[in-house]
Amino acid sequence: MPSHSSRLPSNLTPSVVAEAVAARRRSGAPLFDLTESNPTRVGLAYPPDLLAPLADPAALVYDPQPLGLRTARAAVSADFERRGIRVPDDRVAITASTSEAYALLFKLLCGPGDQVLVPRPSYPLFEHLTALEAVEAVPYDLEYHDGWRLDLDNVRAQVSSRTRAILVVSPNNPTGSYLHQDDLAALVGIAAARDLAIIGDEVFWDYPLQRPDTAVSVLAQQDVVAVGLGGLSKSAGLPQVKLGWFGMSGPDAQVRALLDAYEIVADTYLSVSTPVQVAAPALIEAGAGMRRAIQARLDRNLTALGSRIEWYPSVTLLPPEGGWSAVLQVPAYESEEAMVVGLIEREGVLVHPGYFFDFAREAFLVVSLLPEAGVFDHGLARVLARMSGAVGR
Template sequence: MGVFSSRLPARLSSNAFSQAVADLRRRRVPLIDLTVTNPTRVSLEYPPALLASLSDSRALSYEPAPFGLASAREAVADAMSSPSVRVSADRVVLTASTSEAYGLLFKLLCDPGDSVLIPQPSYPLFELLTQLDGVEAVPYRLEEHGAWSIDRESVIAACGLRTRAVLVVSPNNPTGSMLRRDDHEWLAAFAQERDLALISDEVFADFPIAPRADASSLLDESRVLTFTLGGLSKSAGLPQVKLGWMVVSGPAGEVAQALERLEVICDTYLSVSTPVQVAAPRLIAESAPVRDVIRTRIHENYRVLVDAAATYPSLRVVPPEGGWSALIQVPETIGEEALVLRLLTDAHVVVHPGYFFDCHRGAHIVVSLLPEPDAFAAGIRACLELAQ
């Protein structure tokens, strides 16, 4: 299309599945939505005054700061710190969202045509996020053999002369898998050898389900330039508030150079609103009950799923270590696409097919663990009945 950039996808229209969902919604057919990941739409109880701090009058004064106000960066640093890891506020960069953080990092690390390695299966937005910055997303594989791990050969094969960074998502969406200590060590050595940065999306870190003892965070990785991402969207169940962050770690010289350059990028946009920065310390502290209700919801729904699936020998729930979603392995006979369409038209239940997240081995459906408990239980019963 003449004047438009090729950074946009060639096809802008939605696929047959989303059109079928939209069609049923238009006809007001009640649907059970097991794809919902918007925490504000699943009857969770939020403290009524949670957003009161957004009207703090200190926000009437504008003091542009590329990485954000010191008070907000300190609050994030404190929240990210633990007895074993001390995060320093001068390595915290505020962003409007994790998605925006990716865009800033691609601008920092990549020239147009460079590539980053992305996990597969994972979050489908990576394709678009990279494309919008003129960057190529090259997949490497996660494999499940009892537990998930990185297919190291696939990382080596995916890495080319123009590769700039490796993305890790832990807990991952939708597998719920976490980075293992031995994969962390291997990846750090590989990144050092190939001069790559690491980007670790840990937005679901506050939501463990059944973490392994050897789960590892990249928050304090000191050998390789590393960016660890988080945000209120998941940690406080507040995607509408628009506050994310990255923590920069690695060798001191590289961290300093990265921060110098990030400052130019962030100063160009200054995209994080002053009210949210002023409110950040209270938003973080006062959202603790929201984290708790989300944890309770995902644990209870996961238990319902496991109990229900136990009576269907042909189905398997792939155990998540954390996050907001679960993967159900189904017989390959029906086909993922046919199954999700049948679930939609016959049972009015919306689930995602595994291929939506590039699940490559076997057939899967992906369900969110956030829905209201009654709807979740009814939807899961219909899924298991049709998928078996």
């Protein structure tokens, strides 16, 4: 039998946590899912005609454009302007999702064995997104001192002759931390000295919880090439529509040369459907309504979390500046894995263990701020009671 390539993990067996979830579901007992990050599954009221623009007859004509239809690129450029960032439409590309944008950008910037610096803790998909492109993800640390900030010495130490790009997630998943102006300035210095690109994942930008005035987009500078990623998945709560994008900033000649090369990558796949590109202006505009509904849910759940946690001095909320999740620091009386499995089996609640996001040490639990109020409050009460020892272990 042919074996799968080394781009994929050698061990494909489900994790202990995944097995505990499957067993709980098989038993028919309820599971309060505090990891739910799919906005279409948390009881938000989507207007039934929200996707009507996908049926526009203009999409009956196929006009393949590697960087996307001009109307879609102009709509994204206008959306950047809404955020106060100037990105002309000829510096915008349309993709099928942010995840796909990563794959295309790694093909553009990296050869096999090259490296990309990725934040730690952060979103676990980076490990796969890089490995699938035969690229190595090299972590740099975020440190918590009254807020998460980049450990810039560690960023400098991790750069090697194989590094091609530095990735920042702002606000980061799951720490909720935005990139700050002074950190961007330092990253630009590091990138300029080594001819590196900066990739900024800003998919959660529009969900401020306590956004600092110093929060900044990677596109707010033109000294080095930076790519800012976004998409409807988060900005309009429409992951199923499959519309993502990026904007590029930097010196004109460098941006032009990279976009010319990128055109070859994107032209090889032409993966974004015409209906979604035709619908992009309307969907981006209509997304504002869903964004408000999601923001209201996040604010509600974070407020509930903040007031409830005061009763549990052994559990600390590391306040998120933005995004869809919250990090709880909990007493490390057992491994995160044992805690999470115990919560599933005995309390019927699912949370993420910190190790899922590669926290430097234990013990942290990560909860999504998206679930319906009833699910969130019930699940959280069980977690806090158990973590504070009120429930027998």
